[in-house]
Amino acid sequence: DGGITQSPKYLFRKEGQNVTLSCEQNLNHDAMYWYRQDPGQGLRLIYYSQIVNDFQKGDIAEGYSVSREKKESFPLTVTSAQKNPTAFYLCASSIVAGVETGELFFGEGSRLTVL
Amino acid sequence: GEDVEQSLFLSVREGDSSVINCTYTDSSSTYLYWYKQEPGAGLQLLTYIFSNMDMKQDQRLTVLLNKKDKHLSLRIADTQTGDSAIYFCAESMGIRNTDKLIFGTGTRLQVFP
Numbered sequence: 001d002g003g004i005t006q007s008p009k010y011l012f013r014k015e016g017q018n019v020t021l022s023c024e025q026n027l028n029h030d031a032m033y034w035y036r037q038d039p040g041q042g043l044r045l046i047y048y049s050q051i052v053n054d055f056q057k058g059d060i061a062e063g064y065s066v067s068r069e070k071k072e073s074f075p076l077t078v079t080s081a082q083k084n085p086t087a088f089y090l091c092a093s094s095i096v097a098g099v100e101t102g103e104l105f106f107g108e109g110s111r112l113t114v115l
Numbered sequence: 116g117e118d119v120e121q122s123l124f125l126s127v128r129e130g131d132s133s134v135i136n137c138t139y140t141d142s143s144s145t146y147l148y149w150y151k152q153e154p155g156a157g158l159q160l161l162t163y164i165f166s167n168m169d170m171k172q173d174q175r176l177t178v179l180l181n182k183k184d185k186h187l188s189l190r191i192a193d194t195q196t197g198d199s200a201i202y203f204c205a206e207s208m209g210i211r212n213t214d215k216l217i218f219g220t221g222t223r224l225q226v227f228p
Contacts, residue, residue: 004157035218040123042203042220043158058215090157103148104216106157 002027006091006107013078013085013114021076021110023091030096032074033104036060037088046089049074050096078112086114119206119219126225133191135222137204142185144206148216149178149189152201161189161202191224199226 004025013019023032031050035043045058049068063082068074074093078085088111092104119139127133139147145166150158164171164178164187171178177190187204201221 040220042119042121043218045215048215092157103160103163104150104158106159108157109155 004091004093004105004107006089006110009108009110011110011112013112015114016080018077018079019085019112021078021089021091021112023074023076023107025072025074025093025105027093027105028071029093029105030071031094032068033092033094034058034064034066034074034076035090035092037090037109043090046076085112087112119204119217121202121204121219121222123220124223124225126227127194129194129196129226129228131194133189133194133198133224133226135189135191135202135204135224137187137189137219139185139187139204139206139217139219141206141217142182146207147178147180147187148205148207149176149187150203150205150218152203152221154200158203194224194226196226196228199224 007022033048034046037043044060046064047055047058047066049055052071055066055068063079065077088109090109091107094104121137146163148163149161151161152158162173162176164180175192179188201223203221204219205216
């Protein structure tokens with residue numbers, strides 16, 4: 001079945017460590033996104049990529065890094081520079097060209113807790 | 116600036132109608148969306164409305180758009196316990212509709228028997 005797979009679902013990290021969250025999609029979508037969700041704050045965009053080997057910062061990119069070496073993969077690294085990394089992270093994808101509605105397809109999320 | 120606002124909580128009795136409200140700031144948005152998030156999961160698109168429409172109905176869902184007041188609402192008829200979730204409205208900001216979606220804070224709908 002086509003979809004978006006995020007891993008791990010739960011992750012614990014010590015302060016000062018980098019951690020990488022995986023996001024893979026087999027929908028053949030061009031665009032991929034990372035959002036952060038905190039209680040009462042909705043979703044905030046971290047990074048997005050419209051095409052392989054290209055990505056743009058979202059509203060809260062500081063302390064995060066991404067890569068887009070393959071169309072189906074968009075990993076997110078939470079670095080030690082991120083001051084408050086404990087959150088629920090959501091990856092999404094969408095078709096870019098030829099679709100009017102701009103629907104995002106989301107993964108199940110990864111919950112990161114910094115101890 | 117870009118801001119999409121929603122009330123945080125709504126509680127309704129099973130069988131009643133639910134109305135979830137949203138205000139947005141960018142009058143140039145092309146599409147406005149309602150997404151649903153069940154506990155511990157990602158978001159799923161429920162419905163969307165094009166900015167030149169006032170209303171859209173899809174089974175138990177009715178979306179109303181008031182462009183003058185920049186107000187969007189989602190009405191769920193005959194609300195069921197399975198409708199309990201967080202509902203997010205979102206507006207598209209870019210030239211292409213997926214360039215950037217701005218999400219609201221989400222409204223947690225609780226349905227009690």
